[in-house]
Amino acid sequence: MRTLLALALLISLGAVAFAVEPSERLADPALEARARALSGQLRCLVCQNESIDESAAPLAHDLRVLLRERIAAGDSDAQAVKFITDRYGDFVLLKPPVEPATYVLWFGPIGVLVIAAGGGLVYLRRRKTLAPAPAPLTDAEKKRLEGLMRESER
């Protein structure tokens, strides 16, 4: 049992470990933190659904090192990211930029929601006007209803 637990712990530790190797890290913790934050936003082009921060692919390693070189050389975050997108295009950004080509992506869901909400509202309003409330029960009907209720209670 204990070995099993130890094994489970080991496996879960493996899952949280990142691909960043000690030799890649910058000495300055502030710069390294910036590099980590940026590399979490950049897609690994080999695996495509991992960031370069998480990926163990050699190209991801190269890009992490490159990113750190740019930051150590005094690039701002935007400049360092631009250095990568100039070469690999916006696809490397895990969060696509808001621009005409991505309007559908960013605003499409809101648009669909607005259309659906508008349609729903129109439908509800029309239903109210089209189907007026039913006329109240007549005295005879009330009496009959009471009779039925009493019968069912018994």
Add this chain to the structure above:
Amino acid sequence: MRRLLYLLPVVLFVAVAAYFVLALRPGRDPQLLPSALINKPAPSFALAGLSGSDGLRLDALKGQVMLVNFFASWCEPCRDEHSVLMQLAKDGQIALYGIAYKDKPEDAQQFLKRLGDPYRGIGLDESGRTAIDFGVYGVPETYVIDKEGRIRLRHVGPLTEADVARELLPLLKELAHS
């Protein structure tokens, strides 16, 4: 007017369905990426060569239509592609240059000795930085560079005879006459 409104969901559905059909049609590989450098100047490089031969400098090659092929001796698809490159270079009409990506010089040399050398010149990109400048994300990749030094085409993955006939040769012909 009201009737048209009822058609709206159908129209929306058709639009979305058309998008999916286009995006998922057979023969389209969703992992293929467009190059960010199409119609932009090819990134400059100056690489060491294999032993006994000159290196490869972009400046020295400019002014001609050329192919730049990133390959590696350790890359299996590059082997598949190699016979196509040999065929392409056979009559000596096409300026084909090779960049050995993260390869040991002796391995690259051995690779070309065994399979033949289709290249007019070879550069060694041991750090992989030149490849990153080109936006390479896996070997082999092949680039077409025009007379003005701009990248006109990127082909990701091994070139097949069909690729050569369909996309490469027509473009090379067009660029040669422009």
